[in-house]
Amino acid sequence: MLRLRSGDPDFARAFARLVKERRESDDNVARDVQTIVEDVRLRGDEALAEYTARFDGHAPADDDWRISPEACREAFDALKPDLRAALELAAERIREYHKAQLPGDRDYTDATGMRLGARWRPVDGAGLYVPGGRAAYPSSLLMNAIPAKVAGVERLVVVTPTPKGEANPLVLAAAHLAGADEVWRVGGAQAVAALAYGTKRIRPVDVITGPGNAWVAEAKRQLFGVVGIDMVAGPSEILVIADAKNDPQWIAADLLSQAEHDPVAQSILITDDAAFADQVADMVGVEIAMLPTAKVAKASWDAHGVIIVVDSLDEAPALANALAAEHVEIATDDPQALFDRIRHAGSVFLGRMTPEAVGDYVAGPNHVLPTGRRARFSSGLSVLDFMKRTSFIAATDAALAAVGPAAVALAEAEGLAAHARSIELRLGI
């Protein structure tokens, strides 16, 4: 864990180093992924079978690649009642929040008589990657699938690795609840390639979202343009801005809720009280000892945890904007005052009673958020990621007469004679 004080002479340099630090490795991943993607593009299901055997230790029969809707419903029906109710509450709140994101169409006629507008439509098919193993989260399935369904996507395809053939029943239950149309037993870069290019068995989709390891993230990055993707995802992070009036144990738990995700996750505390900083650091030690996820959480906190002691929390917004963190908690009496000055953040959690974890599951806003300072230019997942806009123009004789000559002048200035001609012929000039 790194400790910084904003008053120290070396602070600016140390903070700049923190901002620049990249926790993403990409050494041989890009090349490996390129090979796999090209192989799946050329050989389709045959390549999928080989990679699935190699990476997942699993060779499904020809009719066993797809997990049936019945299997998903059975997994849902088998949930314990409290877990089932929790998933249903989460789904309901996510759906409500995302419904309000549906964009409105435009269709109007301007003063020249020209009709102008824009029309939103969902993509035909969306593919959703769901990791196996440590990061197989049903909440993540809901957060990706529900916005797609709210957008109106007709074909929602889930791909998920099933190591040794074992599917995660919680993921299948969530797939049922979210209304996934197809679930396939494939994972890794090969699954992303199959979704983008299609195979005999799996028809291609138009947009691919969902979290994954470095190979999955790199495959999405490489296939961006062949399909739409949500974002380039990196390791998760949280920035907690807290004064000394907080319970240090609560803040320690918040920092660890990020750290337990991944050894390269990052948790940063900004506080204006050095003694409080010490208390939180101590409580992190106490809390880690209690966690079944202690090994991951400790690795993350030791290598990437940061405590910054500032002279005044007034300094916090500028630091937060430079960090442009995925999650920002503001645990003060008047969090809005600081929030008003924060321009770059994926999602902000206001006040002492809003731990980040509430946003991971049941608050409603999406938990798929920009990482690695990408909140400077990108947003959390929304229904817009599953829709696209078509603009339209309808000119009348009068409208074309009003604006056409200006278009002709510009086309001629740009040396585009046929552009000019297409208007001149209609105007008889």
Place this chain on the structure above:
Amino acid sequence: MLRLRSGDPDFARAFARLVKERRESDDNVARDVQTIVEDVRLRGDEALAEYTARFDGHAPADDDWRISPEACREAFDALKPDLRAALELAAERIREYHKAQLPGDRDYTDATGMRLGARWRPVDGAGLYVPGGRAAYPSSLLMNAIPAKVAGVERLVVVTPTPKGEANPLVLAAAHLAGADEVWRVGGAQAVAALAYGTKRIRPVDVITGPGNAWVAEAKRQLFGVVGIDMVAGPSEILVIADAKNDPQWIAADLLSQAEHDPVAQSILITDDAAFADQVADMVGVEIAMLPTAKVAKASWDAHGVIIVVDSLDEAPALANALAAEHVEIATDDPQALFDRIRHAGSVFLGRMTPEAVGDYVAGPNHVLPTGRRARFSSGLSVLDFMKRTSFIAATDAALAAVGPAAVALAEAEGLAAHARSIELRLGI
């Protein structure tokens, strides 16, 4: 030029080939671009100077890399009055259309007492690539710069190559009119890398948009994630759906207005009348002969032009959806009926008096549109490309008591103990 008839037995296969055809070459471009980008990242301005000398035959003095606001204003003042008025009309109409795209923030309190919402903010800095040479279009500068300024971007940086030191005065004039904050004499993949990573001379930006050649497009693709980009752009295309009541000369001009852009541009006509198809093909020949852009237009039409004769225009929407073209003209008496069935298109031009060129310049909607079937999943440039959304959550004691237990149940099911703990501690459970 390729002629197809939807009634022919081989049509399905030939059309599928057309849909799959890629007009983008990427052989060695990706590797070259990777080298340049890495070089600029490591050596900054020194690398920029070397590439500028090599590719643009130009070695600016240290204080001559930036083109001053005064030089841009002078270029604007020197415009002939009709061209100046045309640029002003275009700018005004583009601004009006894009202002209505500004998204609304959300801030509400739900039944549990939880405050939820989302807040849109512009990115801090946007970089706009403007090509030199054949594709140095002032209209393109307006179409990229104005949405950024409408979004509220404070720092709009234009990069443009000036071969042998010569800047295009129309581009400088448009930069003045659109309110560009900085204009730099650099082009190619090296300029995109400079915008993404920054150099001593040029500060980095957050989003890069604008058209360019294959190297520029590939640099943007590779740097997606380091910065935001508008889209992966490919060669332009138009699909014209026209019945026999149209003047074949008008339709020929429309097809050529796309073809004259680029030898790999594509123009496709769908009509239900074989005789009309012949007339258009003949008029294309006549019109090409008159064009100063004949060489490019002929190369495009010969290699990539397509005429599809269908039995009924009722077949057109399905074909249009498969092609997902950048531009679609519907030149019929009732264009709306066909438009209602078209889901995938960048922009649609309705009726006989709406040539695509009017949308390139003065209609108002953006002319930066998805190409190469990407209208299946992406949209034209808009103010949203220069903004990002931060969601926020503020729970009260009561709200956390209402939804927290469900979050705890889900966190435990996912094996994320610190997530559960951060809520349990606050609820005292």
